[in-house]
Structure formats: structure tokens, C-alpha cells
Amino acid sequence: MTATSSMFGLPTLVAAFALLLGGAFALLLRDSRARYMQHRVDRFVFGTGPEPTAAATTRVPVRAALAMVGRIGDRVRRSTKLYSPRDLEALGAVLQASGFNPTRAVPVVLGAKIVLVLLLPAAALIYGEVAGLAARERLLLLGGGVAAGLLGPDSVVGFLRRRYLKQIRFGISDALDLLVVCTEAGMGLESALEQVAREMQHSNPPTALSLSSFLDELRMLPDRREAFINFGTRLGLPELRRTATMLAQSQRYGAPLSQALRAVATELRRDRLIRMEEKAMGLPAMLVFPLILFILPTLFIVLIGPAALQMADAFKGFTH
Numbered sequence: 506m507t508a509t510s511s512m513f514g515l516p517t518l519v520a521a522f523a524l525l526l527g528g529a530f531a532l533l534l535r536d537s538r539a540r541y542m543q544h545r546v547d548r549f550v551f552g553t554g555p556e557p558t559a560a561a562t563t564r565v566p567v568r569a570a571l572a573m574v575g576r577i578g579d580r581v582r583r584s585t586k587l588y589s590p591r592d593l594e595a596l597g598a599v600l601q602a603s604g605f606n607p608t609r610a611v612p613v614v615l616g617a618k619i620v621l622v623l624l625l626p627a628a629a630l631i632y633g634e635v636a637g638l639a640a641r642e643r644l645l646l647l648g649g650g651v652a653a654g655l656l657g658p659d660s661v662v663g664f665l666r667r668r669y670l671k672q673i674r675f676g677i678s679d680a681l682d683l684l685v686v687c688t689e690a691g692m693g694l695e696s697a698l699e700q701v702a703r704e705m706q707h708s709n710p711p712t713a714l715s716l717s718s719f720l721d722e723l724r725m726l727p728d729r730r731e732a733f734i735n736f737g738t739r740l741g742l743p744e745l746r747r748t749a750t751m752l753a754q755s756q757r758y759g760a761p762l763s764q765a766l767r768a769v770a771t772e773l774r775r776d777r778l779i780r781m782e783e784k785a786m787g788l789p790a791m792l793v794f795p796l797i798l799f800i801l802p803t804l805f806i807v808l809i810g811p812a813a814l815q816m817a818d819a820f821k822g823f824t825h
Contacts, residue, residue: 540737574608578616588615601667602740603709612740614658621654669711670742676709678777680716681770695723715740729756744773801825 564606581587588596596614596690597607629646632638638646680701702716718739730753736750748769755765 527646566743574616574620575612576616577619578612580610581615581619599662599666602670604669604714614662617658618655621657622651623654625650625654640718670740672709672711673715673740674742674744676705676712677742678770678773680705680712681748681766681773685763685766685770688766694756694762695720698723703730714746746777747772 508568548648582593593611597611598612599613627650630643633643633646648721683701683704684697687700688694692700698720700718702713702720705713705716715736719732719736722735723729726732733749733753733756738745739745751769752762753767755759755762
């Protein structure tokens with residue numbers, strides 16, 4: 506009994522600290538909601554301050570929570586003992602490829618890891634205590650909580666990154682077609698990028714954001730070649746790298762911009778068609794496992810089942 510109590514003494518203290526942290530977090534959310542309601546009352550009575558929108562009603566607690574997690578992550582980021590500058594730079598590149606601002610998103614991800622590493626093992630210990638699990642099962646739950654707290658934010662960021670890049674890969678061909686139309690209408694590169702980013706803001710926001718970032722770098726950087734290089738290497742997509750190379754060459758050698766854009770759009774659509782054909786050719790191999798697991802047993806039951814029942818009845822009569 507003493508060994509078990511000494512084994513779980515430190516995890517119990519960690520669980521208590523995590524519960525205190527969760528309580529502080531809940532109080533912070535409640536306080537933010539109270540401040541929002543007081544702001545609405547003051548505006549209704551005194552007529553001061555901007556009117557909060559309906560979306561702000563739900564965003565105030567979320568922003569307060571993200572601000573709290575970001576402060577925790579900012580302290581972790583300043584401490585070089587846990588994460589090296591190279592790891593922080595790699596995390597920032599992944600978040601930038603997911604459509605987030607690295608300066609704001611890196612502290613939030615780091616803080617989410619710290620909070621989850623404390624809360625999930627605490628919840629696992631509490632569940633094990635309430636359910637009356639054995640020591641080995643409690644240790645397994647504790648290890649699973651720590652692993653989920655460390656790897657959970659990375660998994661979420663990876664999922665968001667894959668979806669973000671998929672939307673950009675799908676929308677870059679349409680963006681190039683619109684750029685061809687704008688350049689043939691007499692617009693320059695910067696005005697055409699601005700117009701296409703505005704048009705695609707609702708249909709494909711990731712592509713519009715990528716084009717807006719490219720346009721800002723074209724306007725701000727002293728060397729336009731750096732903007733083309735950043736546009737091609739920021740997300741790591743070969744479609745954007747090919748587009749940036751073609752635009753840089755057309756700007757350097759004075760080639761017609763509309764022809765270059767049309768050539769790149771044609772190549773990208775051809776590549777998309779080739780990828781779709783490859784997926785269609787690999788579909789029969791992917792259907793083998795569901796066919797064997799689900800369809801063939803049903804066919805065997807339907808075809809052989811009646812004959813097997815008749816044979817069973819015949820053998821039963823023979824034995825009698």
C-alpha cells in the first residue's frame with residue numbers, strides 16, 4: 506500500500522495542479538463573458554463604444570483562451586532549454602504552410618502542448634482513480650495522456666496543413682486562368698494579382714491569401730526576384746515553384762506575360778489530369794481488400810448456404 510501511494514504521490518500533485526489550471530482557465534472565460542455583457546449594457550445605457558457583432562459573442566471566450574495559451578507558449582519559446590531555435594523555425598515554417606501567422610501561431614501551439622500535457626494525464630489519473638483500475642492500467646493511461654498531449658497539436662497542424670495545401674493545389678489553375686484574362690485585358694502583374702486575389706477571396710481563401718502575400722512582397726521588397734523565390738518556396742508546392750519560375754523568367758527576359766501564364770495553366774491542368782488517371786488506375790488494387798472482406802463472404806453465403814442447409818438436413822435424416 507505504501508509503495509502504491511509513493512508511486513502515485515507525484516502524479517496526484519500534478520493532477521491537482523492541472524485541475525487548478527483548468528479552474529483558472531474556466532474563470533478567465535467566465536470573466537471575459539462578463540466583460541462582454543458589461544460592454545453591451547454600457548453601450549445600451551450610455552451609447553458609448555462600438556457595437557459588438559454576433560460573431561464577437563462566441564469569439565470573446567475563444568480569444569481569451571488563445572491569449573492565455575499563447576502567453577504560456579511565449580514563455581516556453583523564450584526558454585531555449587525545451588526547444589532549439591531550429592525546432593522553432595521548423596514549426597514556424599509548418600504553420601506558415603498551414604495558412605497561419607507564425608509569430609502568433611507558434612506560441613499558441615507550444616502553449617497547447619504544455620496545457621494538454623498537464624490536463625490529459627490529470628484526467629487519466631482521475632479516471633483511473635474513479636474507475637478503480639490497477640496500477641498497470643493507470644500507468645498506461647498516464648503514458649497515453651502524455652503522448653496525446655505532445656503529439657495531438659502536431660497532428661492537428663498536420664491535418665490543417667494538408668487541407669490548406671490541397672485547396673491551393675486545386676485553385677492555382679483557376680487563379681492562373683483569371684490572371685491570363687486580366688493580363689490580356691491590359692493589366693500589369695501587380696494589378697492582376699490584386700484583382701484575382703479579390704475575386705478568389707470567397708471561392709478559395711487559401712489561394713487568395715497566397716497571392717496577396719506574393720503581391721505584398723512584390724510591392725515591399727527592393728529586389729523582385731526575392732518575392733518570386735519566396736512565392737515558390739514558401740509552401741513547398743511544385744505548382745507554385747513552377748509558376749514563380751515562369752513569372753520570373755517572363756519578367757527578366759520581357760516575354761509576354763499572358764502566354765507564360767497560359768502555358769503554366771495548361772501544364773498544371775495536364776498534371777492534375779495525370780494524377781487523377783493514376784488514382785483511377787490504382788482503384789482496382791484498393792478495392793481488393795473490401796471485395797475479399799465484405800462481398801465474397803456474402804456471395805458464398807447466398808450461393809452455398811441453401812445447399813449446405815439441405816445437406817445438413819439430409820445427414821440429420823440419415824443419422825436418425
